[in-house]
């Protein structure tokens with residue numbers, strides 16, 4: 001099949017391209033040529049900015065388009081217009097974050113989503129505040145204006161090799177360092193998906209012309225934070241000791257969920273980590289064993305410099321200060 005990947009040289013897009021090449025497809029990438037342009041010598045690279053160079057797509061046709069880099073309604077709308085009649089199937093990579101807060105426990109695709117106020121549908125600047133509503137509007141544009149079958153994928157947290165966000169590698173690095181490790185509630189559910197599993201499935205969505213919308217996260221079986229951390233410790237085989245602090249303590253010190261202490265989410269928001277992905281599983285989404293994701297991500301991370309600041313999580317100094325404060329308070333609790 002001829003597959004056009006809009007993006008394709010960063011984290012998820014790279015894995016989509018690799019999966020498509022591994023499955024024998026003829027792959028074209030469309031991006032600005034700024035992020036790792038030589039990464040895929042076996043794919044065709046069309047250089048252009050999707051905000052203003054869509055005419056570069058005029059001279060060809062594809063069976064499938066996979067859009068990993070559609071971040072604003074204007075860009076997605078222009079891309080869908082440019083590709084209507086030129087591609088047979090359009091997959092848009094959205095996010096599970098489109099779900100309205102509070103997310104119900106076990107939410108599926110029928111749960112309500114954030115919406116942009118009509119006056120903001122031309123929004124060009126995406127912020128943490130409007131990200132969910134902007135992606136939801138991009139979904140609507142693909143669903144309603146592409147002139148063929150389209151599929152919307154809503155991934156949860158995507159993790160694995162090449163993930164430079166450090167929202168997953170934090171735990172491996174920290175546990176490997178050993179000693180007393182500050183962790184949040186161990187009974188919190190956690191969900192994430194290995195980038196290689198979702199990338200492979202996104203390619204199959206094009207091959208099999210999936211339609212509709214699917215939440216997509218893993219792992220295969222329900223998992224708690226405590227089980228995940230225990231598995232990291234077992235695999236890394238280190239002497240690390242977990243000190244569990246509560247949500248109120250982390251919030252008191254202004255820690256941002258998922259970012260300042262990766263995978264942590266306060267109890268009142270934890271339903272976001274209980275998404276029901278039955279629809280995706282029914283369409284063949286499979287998640288590799290957790291041990292493979294942890295091991296492979298750790299091995300990839302070992303190849304990166306360890307003396308540069310990471311992009312998420314606590315520094316050792318911040319963690320030590322929090323641990324000292326927590327232990328002081330525990331000592332003062334009356335018997």
Ligand SMILES: NC(=O)c1ccc[n+]([C@@H]2O[C@H](COP(=O)([O-])OP(=O)(O)OC[C@H]3O[C@@H](n4cnc5c(N)ncnc54)[C@H](OP(=O)(O)O)[C@@H]3O)[C@@H](O)[C@H]2O)c1
Nearest residue numbers: 007008009011012013031032033034035049050069095158
């Ligand atoms: N990571 C997660 O946990 C997570 C979770 C849920 C959903 N998602 C979704 O997954 C997607 C992430 O995709 P990704 O990892 O591949 O990263 P991305 O940052 O969305 O896309 C980067 C790619 O797009 C290209 N690009 C950026 N701006 C461009 C422009 N103006 N014109 C043409 N190409 C452009 C980049 O190449 P150049 O720089 O060379 O142009 C690069 O190839 C996003 O849609 C995100 O919303 C991610």
